[in-house]
Amino acid sequence: MTRRAWRFGRRRGVLCLILLVGASALLIARGAAPTAWAAEPTVHYISHRFPMLEFWVKKMGEYPGIKLEAELIPFDQALEKMQIHLSQGASTYDIMATDAFLPTFAERGWLMPLDPLIAKLRQAVEWDDIDPILVRDVCSYKGKVYGVPNLAISMFFFYRKDLFDAAGLKPPSTMDEWIAAAKALTVADKKQYGTAMTLKAGDGFQNDFTYYLRTYGGDWYDKDWKVTIDSEAGVKALTTMKELMKYAPPNVLAFHNDESTVAMQQGLTAMGLLWQSRALAMDNAQVSKVVGKVSFAVPPAATKGGKSHARLAVGCYSISAFTKNDPELVFQVIGKTLSKANMRESAGLATPTRLSVTKDPEVMQKFRFIRAAADNVQAGARLVPSNPEFSEAMLQTTQTLQKGLTGELTIPEALKRAQKVMSDLMTEKGYYKK
Amino acid sequence: MTVLAVILVYPLAYSLGLSFYNYYLPVPRTTFVGLENFRFILADDAFWEALGVTARFTGAAVAIEVVLGIAVALLLDARIPCRRFVNTVVLLPMAITPAVAGLLMRWMFESNWGLVNYFLGLAGVRGPGWTGDPAWALWSIILADVWQNTPFVILVVYAGLQSVPVEPLEAAMVDGASRAQTLAHVVFPFLRPLVLFVLIIRSMDAFRIFDQVFVMTGGGPGTTTQTITFYNYVMAFRQLRMGRASALGVITLLILSLVIGAWIYLLYRREKGEW
Secondary structure: OOHHHHHHHHHHHHHHHHHHHHHHHHHHHHHHOHHHHOOOOEEEEEEEOOHHHHHHHHHHHOOOOOEEEEEEEOHHHHHHHHHHHHHOOOOOOOEEEEOOOHHHHHHOOOEOOOHHHHHHHOOOOOHHHEOHHHHHHOOEEOOEEOOEEEEEEEEEEEEEHHHHHHHOOOOOOEHHHHHHHHHHOOEHHHOEEEEEOOOOOOHHHHHHHHHHHHHOOOOOEOOOOOEOOOOHHHHHHHHHHHHHHOOOOOOHHHOOHHHHHHHHHOOOEEEEEEEHHHHHHHOOOOOOOOOOOEEEEOOOEOOOOOOOOOEEEEEEEEEEOOOOOOHHHHHHHHHHHOOHHHHHHOOOOOEOOEHHHHOOHHHHHHOOHHHHHHHHHHHOOEOOOOOHHHHHOHHHHHHHHHHHHHOOOOHHHHHHHHHHHHHHHHHHOOOOOO | OHHHHHHHHHHHHHHHHHOOEEOEOOOOOOEEOOOHHHHHHHOOHHHHHHHHHHHHHHHHHHHHHHHHHHHHHHHHHOOOOOHHHHHHHHHHHHHOOHHHHHHHHHHHOOOOOOHHHHHHHHOOOOOOOHHHOOOOHHHHHHHHHHHHHHHHHHHHHHHHHHOOOHHHHHHHHHOOOOHHHHHHHHHHHHHHHHHHHHHHHHHHHHHOOOHHHHHHHOOOOOOOOOOHHHHHHHHHHHOOEHHHHHHHHHHHHHHHHHHHHHHHHHHHHHHOOOO
16 A cells, blocks of 8 residues: 555544544434424433323323423333432433432432422412322422322232132132132143232332231331341241242243233233232223223231231322423423323322322222222331332342242241341441441 | 544543442442452352353353354255245344344243243143243343354354365365265364354353343343343442442453453464464
């Protein structure tokens, strides 16, 4: 190659590199500042994905004068994305669905306090109709409001009334009755299994395990934040789960909420602990094979006459402290989406958070499982711990607990190791005085 | 050199530097901790477990891909009918992104409604729980990887077969060598450098597998499919320990470098005629 040709080739290479870098910078700038280019402001939304939040996103998209860009992804991944972006002070998201981790985010300064917006726009969003207990107990932190409650759901017991009636069974009121009913209704050769379970490591497993652990009298932490899962209640919880697994579909360890829902919908399982938001899906004629056949009850207790403690979740919509959109606009998008009319329409997907709607007899009549949900809360459904370490350790903890179910570890060893994972993290974070 | 520095050297140096710090993402401050992150990882059972899973996965997947890839390439070279059509179809899986392939495989291996168990059922075999069964979850990922990456082996070996000189083949035929003898003593010696190349590339890729694990099993059940890269992801983006995750990245790089170095040493010796 001649020197001239080499120099020309090098110049062409440098020119290509400059064009490539320029094009990339242009694309990045375009992506980072869509509001400067679009005719209407773009509001960015992120949450986990389940029917109630899908409904809210649909309604938010109908808000006039904005363009909504929504990400609805699995719970663990949504939390992960929020943490990564907020930790860098990025304005990626304007509206976020927060629940048990709201206090953590508020403590870190990642959420906008809503009190000034509530004071100014109280009437516009009919704030006084929103359940004040939910606002105070779930969507506030250190006396300030950081979220607008958008739903309240609990896990309760779904069962196939037709199969139960045919077998002469009643909905189980104790764990032993649950195991017996699941065994009676399992015909593996005909792909009919007794019970669905949600055992995928992470959020899914945690939901189920929390119910068993608390119903047997245990909990994740004591009042001094000492981890307490390695206990008699923990052993009973995992032992019961392992027993029930015998009457669950063979790949139940990979089941998250969607898989459990489909298992009930398709008639694969006769009963199970599922989220309230999945109740309407049972009667969706387009996808369900069990329309009108599924009934609902309070989850079984440990012993006759005892209390069960299924998971309760209250969701809030929070505004990012780093939003570049007008906070009043974003707040109104949230507040007006959560209108009375919309809550009435969606009452089948979750318990509404507006007092006028939850007390409406017509709504209670139309959505039969709201009664079961209310009974469930009365029976003892509770929220999970809200410390950040709970979610940080959750994948590794539940992976270890799963090993107790698969037999890779004995149940006591699995609990001991899982407790160590959580305790080490709490120690590192300075929860325990030396 | 500038491009190399920007896209390779800088991120590597940054990651290496970060591995000596305690960097918890939600807290902006970092603290220098020296080799503490490395000490933690090397003492962590989860790391050794993940390394074991990765080694088993890499060994099984690469072995199957190479054997199957060579067999299919030989078949294609044998002038079968509709060879061009078969060529195209065989290479299609390579065109699909790993995450999409993972989603496809997740539903194929769904034990209640998936195609794999359906066809096994037709043959009178009761399929296992696959992704939900600790004994079969890793195999479901291995099979998914074999499906997607064997075409690469086929492509390379098939190209190599086209470049085998005709004269030695004719000489073998004249000498009365059987097909098997021709393959063993004439064809395979020519293919050896290509097979080694494929082994290196596939070993590197298999060691770093992430997409199929993330989509199909999420590292479970338990930690039966938690590979090194998935464990690194958990450490960085679930536990938010960037310093520790960077240290794990450095350790992974060192392990991979040793493995690839060994393969390259073998190849170098081959070129020097020291087989």
